[in-house]
Amino acid sequence: MIGSTNHRIEMIGLFEASTDSRLLTRSCGNCSLHASHRSPIEEIKKVPITKRQILCLIALAYGNFCVAACVSLQAPFFPAECDIKGVSSLVYGLIFGIYELVILVASPIFGKMFAYVTPNFFLEAGLFLAGGTTVLFGILDKLSGPFEFTLFAFILRIFEGAGAAAFLTSCYTIMPLEFPEHISFLFALLETFFGLGLIVGPTVGGALFELGGYIMPFATLGSLMLLGSLVSIILLPKSGDYTQSKSPSVFSFLCDAGTLLDVLTIAGCLNLIGFNAATLEHHLRQFSLTPTEIGSIFIITGSVYALTNPLWGKLGEYKFDARWMAIIGTAINIVGLLFMGPVDFLPIQPKLWLVIVSLIIVGVGMAAKQVSAYIACLNDTINRRGYPNETSTYALVSAVNFSSCSAGAFVGPTVGGYLLGTIGYRGSTQVILGFEMLTLLLHIIYKIYGPKPSI
Incomplete structure (x- = not known):
């Protein structure tokens, strides 16, 4: 599971589209995924964004920001709170990871339900539920027993x-x-807001923890997410005109080598995020940093991820091969992982500046991998595999995308917590490095021997 701005959308003009024209845009295949219907000039032509789309983008971006901020805010101080309560690193790794396991199971179920209930309802209800539980998480320190x-x-x-x-x-x-004409860039833009949430969460969380104790960060950011539910109700357009049909089988959808490789790529991104969420704070203790300083370290990867996401998204919008993008991103991640600990077989001692540089490198690689995998999966699903260009297909791809994110984000902190207690942080990074090297090898093999991209 996992997808997030310092960049703004370039808009040539704003206009109000009629209901009929919106329906035509959604129901026909003449979108950015269908290059066969467009000339090369039309593919890179800027398409104006309507007022309806701007309001929708605000709601979606705000929600992504809040979800990311709330899930990441406890990283600088929650492990220490668990130590006080007598909770082991394995258990608090599972506490981090269960969140992602639920997304892994629930996302395909919700995706199937979009044939009967509008996505808008699930979006608004989801923000309300997540915000309310975040607020309640702030009173856990009142419980004395482990x-x-x-x-x-x-x-x-x-x-x-x-x-x-x-x-x-x-x-x-x-x-x-x-946004049928801006899918690649808008995916990256929403991921940028998600990345900004990953930045604000631990930074503000650590500062609020120092200012007002354990409850302050959860009450503050949880309330902002509850506000996001109201924002979505006000700003999101009505969704009754979306084309809806019964969702295809998730199992049959996954029976494809390219799709499975995309799943592995997405899972790898969140695996690394989850791993660091549960283990990096322990590694940083040797540098005697304050909670605010530790929170600042945690924002580095999210900051770079947020800044570089739109750049990778623009490359995808201009038809840069998503498979090559994934290869480049995975190779970049491997370089960062070599020096993050650093790994045991390098004759280098841990240094704070080396951790920081490695987190920057990993942020660049993760952005490339996340954008490339989503775009490759969506393009392959509609262009190569012939799935219909409608709500059920988008829901299926989205569900698999976030289930993959959550699978990685569950494995990361869960396995990370266990490895931290057995072989330490430096040894643990070698396990993640091995996974990334395997992913790179599979990408190269698929690029050489797999089906060629649709033109």
């Missing part, structure tokens, strides 16, 4: 994950329907 603390932490993270799954699956179903 069992009670762990039990209620798991319960709240489960419900928060269900809310996030409803929002994210809905968001990336609505996005290609509302």
Whole structure:
């Protein structure tokens, strides 16, 4: 599971489109995914964005920002709180990871339900549920016993994950329907807002923790997410005119080598994020940093991810091969992982500046991988595999995308917490490095021997 701005959308003009023209845009195949219907000049032509689309973008971007901020805010101080309560690193790794496991299971279920209930409803309800549970998470420090603390932490993270799954699956179903001419760039732009949330979450979370104690960051950012539910109700356009049909089988959808490779690529991105969320704070303790300083370290990858996402998205919009983009991004990640610990077989001692540089490198690589995998999966699904260009297909791709994110984000902190307690942070990074090297090898093999991209 996992998708996020310092960049603005370039708009040539604003106009109000009629209902009939919106329906035509959604129901026909003449969108950016169907190059066979467009001339090379038309493919790179700037298409004006309507007022309806701007309001929709504001709602989707705000929701992505809030979800990311709330899921990441506890990274600088929650592990230390668990230590105080007597909760092991393996258990608090599972507390981080259960959120993603719920998204992994719930996203395909919600995607199938879009044939009967509008994505708007799930988006608004998801923000409300996730925001409410985030606020409640702020009172966990009142529970003195490790069992009670762990039990209620798991319960709240489960419900928060269900809310996030409803929002994210809905968001990336609505996005290609509302922006058929800007799918690549708008995906990257929403990921930029998600990245900004990853920046603000631990930074503001650490500062608010120092200012007002454990409850302050959860109450503040949780309330902002509850506000996001109201914002979505006001700004999102009515979704009754979306073309809807029964969603195809997830199992049959996954029976494709290219799709499975995209799933592996997406999972790898969130695997690394989740791994660091559960383990990096422990690694940074040797540098005697304050909670605010640790929070600042945590924002580095998210900052770079947010800044570079639109650049990769623009490359995708101008038909840069998504498979090559994934290869480049994976190679960049490998370089960052070599020096983040650094790995044991390098004769280098851990240094704070080396951690910072490695996090910057990893942020660039993750942005390339995330954008490339989503675009490759969507293009292949419609152009190569012949799925219909409608809501059910977008919902299916979105559900699989966020299930993949969540699979990686669940494995990352869960396995990371176990590895941290057994072989330490430096040894743990070698396991993640091995996964990235395997992913790179599979991408190269698929690029050489797999089907050629549609033109």
